Structures are given as structure tokens and as C-alpha cells.
Amino acid sequence: MFPERLKTLRSEAKLTQKEIADKLNISQQAYANWEKGKTLPANKNLTKLSEMLNTSTDYLLGKTDKIKKSTFDEDLEKSLKSFHAFSGKTMSENDREAIKQWLIDNFKDKY
Amino acid sequence: MLSKICRKVKELGIKIDYIEMEDNGHFGIFNDLPVILINQNLDKLDISLTILHETAHFLNGDCDKYISNHFQNDNLEYEANKYMIQEIMKMLDEQYDFTTDTNYQQIIDNLNLPYHLDGIIIDEFNNIISDKFGIIPYYETDYFYE
Numbered sequence: 001m002f003p004e005r006l007k008t009l010r011s012e013a014k015l016t017q018k019e020i021a022d023k024l025n026i027s028q029q030a031y032a033n034w035e036k037g038k039t040l041p042a043n044k045n046l047t048k049l050s051e052m053l054n055t056s057t058d059y060l061l062g063k064t065d066k067i068k069k070s071t072f073d074e075d076l077e078k079s080l081k082s083f084h085a086f087s088g089k090t091m092s093e094n095d096r097e098a099i100k101q102w103l104i105d106n107f108k109d110k111y
Numbered sequence: 112m113l114s115k116i117c118r119k120v121k122e123l124g125i126k127i128d129y130i131e132m133e134d135n136g137h138f139g140i141f142n143d144l145p146v147i148l149i150n151q152n153l154d155k156l157d158i159s160l161t162i163l164h165e166t167a168h169f170l171n172g173d174c175d176k177y178i179s180n181h182f183q184n185d186n187l188e189y190e191a192n193k194y195m196i197q198e199i200m201k202m203l204d205e206q207y208d209f210t211t212d213t214n215y216q217q218i219i220d221n222l223n224l225p226y227h228l229d230g231i232i233i234d235e236f237n238n239i240i241s242d243k244f245g246i247i248p249y250y251e252t253d254y255f256y257e
Contacts, residue, residue: 079141095133099139
């Protein structure tokens with residue numbers, strides 16, 4: 001899974017093997033071995049690859065089929081939908097804003 | 112009591128925080144992380160009750176079941192309140208060791224919950240007493256369920 005995804009995303013990003021290898025400070029041969037499936041990158045390089053190719057390490061490793069990392073705004077919106085006033089009455093605008101602000105304060109810098 | 116509840120809830124992997132808001136508490140999820148937000152102006156007892164109530168929504172998986180403007184949500188509330196009262200009564204029993212002489216009306220007064228929950232409190236009190244002493248004490252039946 002990893003070699004195919006790596007190669008496809010690199011082609012789509014219009015990058016050569018050499019360009020990526022240079023950015024990671026490794027030899028082109030070492031990079032080529034990843035695309036051939038002979039070796040796997042260390043975690044540090046895997047993270048850098050995911051950033052360069054605008055995806056997640058999970059996608060590269062085949063743990064998820066979602067190419068793009070979700071953005072904070074997407075996750076925020078999803079999270080806000082999970083907060084309800086269960087008591088039948090709807091949650092006040094003030095409380096919704098307060099929760100939203102708390103989520104921003106606590107999680108935004110992790111993106 | 113509050114520290115015990117907080118410890119228990121943290122063991123469940125729930126994050127608790129206190130903020131300025133109108134309702135007593137809200138439960139939700141951010142990227143798989145369960146979050147309970149509590150009104151920072153509550154006293155210790157109400158914080159305890161609110162955390163237990165919101166924890167029940169987590170344990171019961173209520174975020175997925177929620178349907179806006181639907182009778183079913185009354186049931187979610189009922190179940191959350193029941194869990195809250197069961198847990199608080201267990202803790203009060205550990206602390207004060209209930210007997211048949213214990214005045215449950217005093218418990219009801221101290222918890223100061225909405226009246227429609229009195230029935231659940233009395234039920235739980237009777238469950239604890241009958242488990243402990245193998246008898247069902249006399250109690251008035253002039254309350255009704257809502």
C-alpha cells in the first residue's frame with residue numbers, strides 16, 4: 001500500500017524522486033527504495049513526507065482512505081453538532097458560542 | 112465526593128473543564144475525545160451531579176441517538192438522571208451508611224433536584240436498604256413518575 005500511495009501522490013504533486021530526497025536530506029537511492037517497497041521511512045521522514053504531499057501518515061500507511069487531513073474548521077463543526085441540549089429545549093446561542101470558543105482555545109493550535 | 116467522581120470520569124478518558132455558560136453542563140465529542148463542560152458558577156454538589164449526568168450521556172452513547180424535537184430525548188434525559196442518582200446515592204451510602212432509620216426526605220432536600228426526580232431518589236434509597244437488610248421499608252407512595 002505505502003509504495004503505491006507514495007508514488008501516486010509524488011506524481012500528482014509533480015515532484016521528482018530527487019527533489020523529495022533532497023528535501024529530506026537523503027540519497028535518491030534511499031528514496032527510490034521506499035517506492036520499490038524495499039524499505040520503509042523512519043517516523044520522522046514519514047511525517048515530513050505527509051506534510052510535503054499534503055496528506056496524513058495514516059493515509060500513506062494505508063490506515064485510512066481519507067487522503068486529506070481534516071481541517072480544524074471541519075472538525076469543529078462536527079464536534080459542535082455532538083453537543084446537544086438533551087432536555088428537549090434547544091441550547092442557547094450563548095452556550096453554543098461558549099463551547100465553540102472553548103474548542104478553539106483547546107484544540108486549534110494542534111492543527 | 113467530587114474528587115472521586117472526577118477521578119472516575121478521567122479513567123473513562125473524558126476531559127472535564129469549567130466555563131462560563133447558562134446551562135449546568137454539556138457533553139460532546141471532539142475528534143473521538145469525549146468532553147464535559149461544566150458551568151463554572153456551580154457549587155460542589157451541583158458540579159458532582161452535573162458531571163454524573165453528563166457522564167451518563169457518554170456511557171449511553173447519546174450523541175448518536177439524539178434526534179431534535181423528539182420524545183425519545185426525554186428518555187435520554189430520564190436515563191441520564193437515573194444514572195446520576197444511582198451513583199450519588201451509592202456514594203452517600205458509603206459516606207453516611209444508610210439504615211432503615213435514615214430520613215430520605217433529608218436526602219431529597221439536600222440534593223435539591225427538580226421535584227420530578229424525587230421518585231427515582233426514593234427508589235434508589237429503597238434498593239440500597241433492601242439490598243443491605245433484605246427488607247423493604249415502609250415508604251409513602253404519594254409520589255408519581257413523570
